[in-house]
Amino acid sequence: MPPTPANRPDRDESPVRDRGDACPGALRLHTADDGALARVRVPAGLLDARQAYALADAAERLGDGALDITSRGNLQLRGLDPVCAGELAELLDAADLLPAPAHERIRNVVASPLSGLDGRGHLDVRPLVRELDTLLCAGARATALSGRFLFALDDGRGDMAELAADVMLLAEAGDGAPGAPVTGGAGAPGGPGAPGRPRVRVVAGEARVRVRPEDAARMLLLAAEAFLDAADASGARPWRVRELPPEHALSTRDLLRRAAAADLPAEPAPEPPAAPEGTGPAEPPAPEPPAPGAHARDGADAAVCAGVVLGRMSAAQVRSLARVAERHGTGELRVTPWRSVVLPGVAAAHLPELAAAGLVTGAGSPWHGVSACTGRPGCGKALADVRADATALAAAGAGRTPVHWSGCGRRCGHPHGAHVDLVATGEGRYTLAVVPANRLAAAAVPATEAATASATEAASASASEALPGAVPEAVPGAPPGAVPAKVNATESATETATAPGTGADHPVRHDLDVPELAGALAAARGGRPLHHRPATTK
Numbered sequence: 001m002p003p004t005p006a007n008r009p010d011r012d013e014s015p016v017r018d019r020g021d022a023c024p025g026a027l028r029l030h031t032a033d034d035g036a037l038a039r040v041r042v043p044a045g046l047l048d049a050r051q052a053y054a055l056a057d058a059a060e061r062l063g064d065g066a067l068d069i070t071s072r073g074n075l076q077l078r079g080l081d082p083v084c085a086g087e088l089a090e091l092l093d094a095a096d097l098l099p100a101p102a103h104e105r106i107r108n109v110v111a112s113p114l115s116g117l118d119g120r121g122h123l124d125v126r127p128l129v130r131e132l133d134t135l136l137c138a139g140a141r142a143t144a145l146s147g148r149f150l151f152a153l154d155d156g157r158g159d160m161a162e163l164a165a166d167v168m169l170l171a172e173a174g175d176g177a178p179g180a181p182v183t184g185g186a187g188a189p190g191g192p193g194a195p196g197r198p199r200v201r202v203v204a205g206e207a208r209v210r211v212r213p214e215d216a217a218r219m220l221l222l223a224a225e226a227f228l229d230a231a232d233a234s235g236a237r238p239w240r241v242r243e244l245p246p247e248h249a250l251s252t253r254d255l256l257r258r259a260a261a262a263d264l265p266a267e268p269a270p271e272p273p274a275a276p277e278g279t280g281p282a283e284p285p286a287p288e289p290p291a292p293g294a295h296a297r298d299g300a301d302a303a304v305c306a307g308v309v310l311g312r313m314s315a316a317q318v319r320s321l322a323r324v325a326e327r328h329g330t331g332e333l334r335v336t337p338w339r340s341v342v343l344p345g346v347a348a349a350h351l352p353e354l355a356a357a358g359l360v361t362g363a364g365s366p367w368h369g370v371s372a373c374t375g376r377p378g379c380g381k382a383l384a385d386v387r388a389d390a391t392a393l394a395a396a397g398a399g400r401t402p403v404h405w406s407g408c409g410r411r412c413g414h415p416h417g418a419h420v421d422l423v424a425t426g427e428g429r430y431t432l433a434v435v436p437a438n439r440l441a442a443a444a445v446p447a448t449e450a451a452t453a454s455a456t457e458a459a460s461a462s463a464s465e466a467l468p469g470a471v472p473e474a475v476p477g478a479p480p481g482a483v484p485a486k487v488n489a490t491e492s493a494t495e496t497a498t499a500p501g502t503g504a505d506h507p508v509r510h511d512l513d514v515p516e517l518a519g520a521l522a523a524a525r526g527g528r529p530l531h532h533r534p535a536t537t538k
Contacts, residue, residue: 021239023147024076025105026092029085034064034378036080038088040097041104044111044129044153045073045335052322052333054095056315062088067318069311071371071413072150072163073110073337078378100137106145107133110163111153113290113305113336117344119297121155123171123198123213128153131217142221144228146239151220159287162416162437163337166241167204167223169216174198201269205241207250208269215264222258226250289338291363294348301347303329307360309367310387311339311413320357324350338415339371366395369402369525373412375424382407384424396518399525401434420524432517434524 023039024030030037040055047055055075059067064079080088092098109129116124132151136142152165156172174197200216202209204223211219227250231238234248241250252268259266292307306321313321321341325333329345336342340360351361360367373379375386386405403420406412411423418437422430523529 021146021148023105025147026098027085027089027101027104029080029082031082032078032374032378033380034079036082036085038063038077038080038085039070039105040075040077040092041107042074042097042335043107043109043133044126045113045333045337045341046126046129047333047335049322049326049331049333051095051097052318052325054091054097056318056322058088058091059318060315062091065315067313067315069308069313069335069339069341071337071415072108073335074108075335099133102140102143103137105147106142106149107136108147108149109133109151109153110160110165110337112155112157112159113334113340113342114157114295114303115153115155117297117302117342118295119302121157121171122173123155123200125153125155125169125171128169128213128217132220135217135221139221141225141228145224148239149224149227149241151224153220157287159289164242164416166227167202167220169220170201170203171213172199172201172210202255203269204255205244205250207252207255208271209252209255209259209266210269211259211264211266215259215266218262218264219255219259219266222262222264223250223255226254226258290336290340290342292340292360292365292368293362294351295342303342303344304346304348304351304354304361305336305340305342306351306354307340307365307368309358309360310370310372310390314358317357317359320354320359324353369400370394370405371402371413371415372405373407375405375407379407381410382424384427384429386422386424389424389428389430393518393521396522399522399527401525401527403521403525420521430517432520432524 022030024037026038026040030039055067055077059065059077062080062084063077066078068076068078070076077088089098089101098104109132111125111129112121115121116126132153150163150165151167151169152160152163153169154160154171156170160168161170198213199210200213202211202216202219202223204227207223207226209219227241227244230244230248230250234245236243236245238244244250256266256268290305292305294301295303295305308317321333321343324346325331325343328347328350329343332344334342334344355361362368370390372386372390373382375382375384375388377385384407386407390405401418401420402415403422404411404414406414406421406423409423411421414421419435421433421435423433424430
């Protein structure tokens with residue numbers, strides 16, 4: 001069974017806010033040091049080639065010529081002139097990327113990128129994504145959701161479980177064929193647990209119900225409306241489900257009541273089985289995201305996945321992806337939360353064309369799993385040019401475990417899985433921590449957010465999505481260049497992360513110079529223990 005979604009409450013105290021969130025959108029631009037920024041919501045990252053071409057044109061005409069992929073699979077344009085907001089809205093509307101202006105910031109939906117392609121999972125969730133988006137854009141109540149509220153649809157493989165969604169759909173095994181598309185209408189016979197039919201569970205905090213696939217989109221919306229009602233009743237103006245005060249937490253009983261009122265068959269979903277004492281977790285770790293390269297089904301090519309260096313695509317790269325999708329695939333592009341793009345129907349033979357465009361096409365690339373925030377000079381809060389530093393040490397730190405470079409302690413755009421955490425504390429100085437998967441819930445929302453959200457969010461737009469900056473065109477595949485003059489890497493004082501093989505109560509703390517940092521990255525990303533001199537502590 002896939003891992004339990006990491007969307008449960010994880011705070012002893014809930015924040016009390018006196019305003020709405022300040023997350024940017026396509027119509028609400030955010031001012032950064034390198035110009036205005038627009039965030040275009042792309043539910044589940046689903047684009048057609050025409051829309052991709054339109055976004056590339058917008059980036060060149062109005063922005064700095066590139067598109068950034070966020071940690072939710074949305075797209076951003078940077079370097080905009082604030083006066084171009086109207087022209088940008090017209091371009092997006094013409095490309096059907098702005099279906100409901102009043103709802104554009106709440107269309108935060110992630111979904112299993114390979115759903116329906118590789119034969120894994122229990123359900124093709126793409127039809128449910130489109131239905132949910134239609135429902136979100138049709139109702140006035142949903143506009144009260146914050147720009148941070150997140151829906152996730154997992155086809156049963158478990159890849160969405162650790163993205164800290166507020167409302168989560170998880171497909172469950174039935175008697176039907178894995179990966180089969182959603183079939184049947186709202187009047188199809190049988191309840192959510194009927195034999196021979198796929199099942200889905202909807203989870204929101206501690207509340208969990210099981211419904212039929214054809215009712216899943218409506219149940220997701222009902223769960224979001226339950227959150228809004230609870231948020232209003234609390235008076236605390238929470239943005240996320242996990243921020244609800246305990247006395248206003250969502251309950252399975254409430255979701256069942258709302259389902260019954262909507263004439264929607266539902267039943268309580270059982271809790272995941274508990275692990276016997278002393279045996280460790282009852283559930284397996286979440287599967288890895290789609291790796292760069294070809295993906296097959298029954299021995300035949302089903303799709304290719306292309307990684308994007310530090311999550312930033314030039315307009316030319318976007319057009320290359322759209323061209324390959326249009327000529328050799330289904331014409332669809334799927335942007336993923338892991339800064340990559342899946343092209344359904346494209347065969348492995350076309351990977352060289354994508355590699356020639358500077359995209360990552362193999363899991364052996366030193367750029368696979370490397371991400372970074374904007375850093376200097378694009379972000380005024382950054383303490384270092386993290387992208388230049390990541391470029392200098394990318395090849396030296398190749399490995400399986402993802403690594404994220406942050407310009408400050410807010411860690412914008414950090415992964416929600418196990419990763420190596422590098423945080424700048426000054427120009428050429430970093431803290432280093434190995435964050436294990438079991439700390440994801442806490443890592444998803446920094447402890448400082450409740451107290452300082454008003455000031456810090458306006459400065460960096462959102463702690464949950466990266467605001468990537470520029471990266472040299474020669475970076476993909478290039479050998480490491482000059483390294484910073486001095487790097488002092490220790491564990492962040494606010495983290496209790498552990499290195500592989502160490503106990504949860506023994507924080508990693510290492511004092512590293514530049515040559516040691518390269519070796520430490522290679523060891524940490526490869527899952528090997530770190531053997532460096534301990535840092536001096538006070």
